Each structure stands twice: as structure tokens, then as C-alpha cells.
Amino acid sequence: MLSLKNLSVDHGPLRALWDVSLEVGRGEKVGLLGANGAGKSTTLGAIAGLYPKAGGTITYDGQVLERASTAQTVAGGIALVPEGRRLFPTMSVLENLKMGVYAAASRRNMAASLARVYALFPILREKAAQNAGELSGGQQQMVAISRALMSRPRLLLLDEPFIGVAPKLIDEIMTVLHQIAAEGVTMLLVEQNTHRALDFVERAYVIENGRTVLEGGREQLLGDPAFAGKFLGLE
Numbered sequence: 001m002l003s004l005k006n007l008s009v010d011h012g013p014l015r016a017l018w019d020v021s022l023e024v025g026r027g028e029k030v031g032l033l034g035a036n037g038a039g040k041s042t043t044l045g046a047i048a049g050l051y052p053k054a055g056g057t058i059t060y061d062g063q064v065l066e067r068a069s070t071a072q073t074v075a076g077g078i079a080l081v082p083e084g085r086r087l088f089p090t091m092s093v094l095e096n097l098k099m100g101v102y103a104a105a106s107r108r109n110m111a112a113s114l115a116r117v118y119a120l121f122p123i124l125r126e127k128a129a130q131n132a133g134e135l136s137g138g139q140q141q142m143v144a145i146s147r148a149l150m151s152r153p154r155l156l157l158l159d160e161p162f163i164g165v166a167p168k169l170i171d172e173i174m175t176v177l178h179q180i181a182a183e184g185v186t187m188l189l190v191e192q193n194t195h196r197a198l199d200f201v202e203r204a205y206v207i208e209n210g211r212t213v214l215e216g217g218r219e220q221l222l223g224d225p226a227f228a229g230k231f232l233g234l235e
């Protein structure tokens with residue numbers, strides 16, 4: 001469904017990604033791991049059309065993506081839950097959710113999409129009129145995920161969705177993500193907690209200094225001394 005080949009991306013004069021290659025099959029849950037500054041967010045941002053490519057290719061659904069606008073990306077079924085949530089804190093939960101709806105088709109389905117996210121996260125119905133900034137970290141993350149779901153994505157890009165979220169709510173959000181995945185939504189997850197990530201995904205890639213350096217399933221990565229040396233000591 002998604003294939004990056006030798007992707008490179010610059011932030012202004014600085015190269016952030018040098019050589020990122022990865023594949024995500026339809027319906028798969030794939031992780032993206034790496035140290036701070038490795039290029040995880042830049043990779044998700046490039047897929048979501050936020051940054052132009054400096055080189056390489058991004059193929060999605062059989063089509064090579066040139067730099068798409070965010071609206072085009074959303075129309076193509078890709079939605080990003082950005083690092084740090086990026087909500088509008090002084091707008092209501094409902095207004096934030098409506099920001100996720102770009103395409104005319106999803107606008108027509110607004111009521112159904114809202115009903116769906118309220119069914120997944122019932123607390124958001126109760127908090128609909130409250131300012132997003134007044135919610136707990138976990139509830140704000142629910143809003144950020146739900147905003148992405150409002151566009152009915154087929155590929156969901158999640159950038160560290162559990163930062164600042166209380167453990168009990170992490171479990172609740174995890175359960176919902178499993179449910180969404182079981183409904184056929186493909187996921188690419190950036191997560192700083194290696195064990196949590198590997199419990200959730202089927203395979204993961206490791207990015208180091210803007211390059212994909214390792215790839216494998218849970219057991220394979222955990223059994224790889226290079227991987228263990230880099231990550232498992234950090235937790």
C-alpha cells in the first residue's frame with residue numbers, strides 16, 4: 001500500500017532524511033523506531049505531504065506521490081496524528097474534530113463520522129462543547145486521533161501518540177487502535193517505548209541519522225544485538 005524508496009528530505013539547508021526505505025502492506029501495523037532526531041517525524045510528515053522530497057520515491061496505492069497538499073493527501077486516504085497533538089486549545093472538542101474533515105465526501109458524512117468517533121471514545125461526546133485545552137493529555141490525544149479519523153483514512157500515521165498520556169488511558173487508546181486496525185485501517189506508528197511499540201505492531205523499522213538501518217518482527221528485533229544495544233538499555 002505504501003512504499004518509500006531511498007527517500008531523502010531537507011529541512012531548509014539541513015538534510016534530515018538521507019535514505020529511508022520501507023514498505024507497509026494493506027492492513028498491516030508497522031512501527032518506526034529511532035532515537036530523538038533520527039527522522040521519524042520527518043518521515044511521517046513527508047508521507048503526509050507536509051515536506052517536499054529531496055530525492056527518492058513515495059508510492060501509495062500504486063501511484064507515485066509528488067509533493068501532495070495536505071488536502072490531497074487526506075482525500076487519498078492518508079491521515080496524520082501529529083507529534084504533540086497540535087489541537088486548537090481554545091476551540092471546542094467538536095470544532096477540533098471538524099477540522100479533520102477536508103474533502104467534500106467526508107463533509108457529507110460528517111454526522112456518521114462523528115457518531116463513529118463518539119462510539120470509539122464516548123468521553124468525547126460528553127466533552128464536545130468544552131475547549132480542547134481543558135482536557136487531560138489522554139483525552140486530548142483521543143481528540144487528535146479522532147480528528148484524523150474524521151477523514152475516514154485508510155492509512156493512519158501516528159506520531160508518538162502516548163506522550164503525556166496516563167497509563168490507564170494508554171490502554172484504552174491502544175484498544176481502540178486495535179479495533180480501528182481490525183476494521184482494515186493500515187497503521188504506521190512512531191513510538192518511543194520500544195516494548196509498547198513492538199507489542200502493537202507486526203513489524204518495525206529502525207531509523208538512525210535519517211537512514212533506515214534495521215527491519216524485522218518483534219522477536220527478530222529483540223533478538224538482534226545491534227537493536228538491543230541501541231534501544232533496550234534506554235528504557
Ligand SMILES: Nc1ncnc2c1ncn2[C@@H]1O[C@H](COP(=O)(O)OP(=O)(O)OP(=O)(O)O)[C@@H](O)[C@H]1O
Pocket residue numbers: 011012014015016034035036037038039040041042043083
Ligand atoms: N522544521 C524543521 N526545521 C529544521 N530542522 C528540523 C525541522 N524538523 C526537524 N528538523 C531536524 O531534522 C532532524 C530529524 O527530526 P525529526 O523531528 O524528524 O526526528 P524524530 O525522529 O521525530 O525525533 P523525536 O524523537 O525528537 O521526535 C533533526 O535533526 C531535527 O533537528
Ligand SMILES: [Mg+2]
Pocket residue numbers: 040041042083159
Ligand atoms: Mg518526532
